[in-house]
Amino acid sequence: MEKDTREKLMETGERLFSEKGLSGVSIRELAREAGANSALISYHFGSKEGLYSAIxxxxxxxxxxxxxxxxxxxxxxxxxxxxxxxxxxxxxxxxxxxxxxxxxxxxxxxxxxxxxxxxxxxxxxxxxxxxxxxxxxxxxxxxxxxxxxxxxxxxxxxxxxxxxxxxxxxxxxxxxxxxxxxxxxxxxxxxxxxxxxxxx
Missing domain, CATH: 1.10.357.10 (Tetracycline Repressor, domain 2)
Structure with a gap:
């Protein structure tokens, strides 16, 4: 079964944040790497910080x-x-x-x-x-x-x-x-x- 957008953002965030830290990753990069619209980060997590907190x-x-x-x-x-x-x-x-x-x-x-x-x-x-x-x-x-x-x-x-x-x-x-x-x-x-x- 294909992963949903929230799961993709979580997996992408795990990889990017673990390598670069919170401040080293942009919303645009997260969205691009996850193959998702950047607005979906706000929809699912409220913000980049919300995604980081969930991770x-x-x-x-x-x-x-x-x-x-x-x-x-x-x-x-x-x-x-x-x-x-x-x-x-x-x-x-x-x-x-x-x-x-x-x-x-x-x-x-x-x-x-x-x-x-x-x-x-x-x-x-x-x-x-x-x-x-x-x-x-x-x-x-x-x-x-x-x-x-x-x-x-x-x-x-x-x-x-x-x-x-x-x-x-x-x-x-x-x-x-x-x-x-x-x-x-x-x-x-x-x-x-x-x-x-x-x-x-």
């Missing part, structure tokens, strides 16, 4: 689904982190432009940085900190770990791989299974570092 929501909403699937479950803190890691690999695989939007907004933030990017990043950070604290309380993790540093370190381990993927792929071609394998090995290293082996 950001699409890119980052899987993070909420990720955390919803893990938070509040009756599994151990270690299993929560393992589940989170598996979901990170899946999210990056299903939303390939996510990393570009994240980097772009960090380097050159638009007015959407606060309501979108920071909202999702803050939720991930809180989830990791609370899971680490839970692990300390129940004796799974060492008491002397700094949960803030550990949360940032884990998030970095999970996401840096995908940020550098466009470069590393030139030397070490991979696929979604390799991505998942890397993420799980990285989280295993992290968990070995924070685990309480009975010394505390």
């Amino acid at each position: 950001l929501e699409k890119q980052f909403s899987p993070i909420n689904a990720l955390l919803d699937s893990v938070s509040g479950t009756e599994i151990s803190p270690t299993e929560k982190i393992l589940t989170y890691a598996r979901c990170v690999a899946k999210v990056h695989g299903t939303v390939p432009f996510l990393t570009k939007f994240l980097i772009g907004e960090i380097i050159n933030p638009s007015r959407f940085f606060e309501p979108f990017i920071q909202k999702y990043i803050h939720r991930i950070y809180n989830f990791l900190v609370e899971t680490l604290r839970e692990g300390i309380r129940c004796g799974e993790f060492r008491k002397n770990i700094d949960v803030n540093t550990a949360a940032l370190a884990l998030a970095g381990m999970m996401n840096f791989y995908f940020i550098t993927r466009p470069i590393s792929q030139r030397f070490v071609p991979g696929d979604s299974e390799q991505d998942k394998e890397f993420v799980m090995k990285a989280v295993e290293i992290f968990l070995n570092g924070v685990a309480n082996y009975g010394n505390e």
Whole structure:
């Protein structure tokens, strides 16, 4: 079935905005690349900014689904982190432009940085900190770990791989299974570092 105009504009916007940022893409370029009348951008999204906002929501909403699937479950803190890691690999695989939007907004933030990017990043950070604290309380993790540093370190381990993927792929071609394998090995290293082996 042929894609409708709204879907075409979303797909075109994903590609162009991820490459050039919000300010680097004109309405005329968006319409031309999507094969649509520029007036349809206003019709479907209100403005170029409205299209960008809709695309950001699409890119980052899987993070909420990720955390919803893990938070509040009756599994151990270690299993929560393992589940989170598996979901990170899946999210990056299903939303390939996510990393570009994240980097772009960090380097050159638009007015959407606060309501979108920071909202999702803050939720991930809180989830990791609370899971680490839970692990300390129940004796799974060492008491002397700094949960803030550990949360940032884990998030970095999970996401840096995908940020550098466009470069590393030139030397070490991979696929979604390799991505998942890397993420799980990285989280295993992290968990070995924070685990309480009975010394505390």
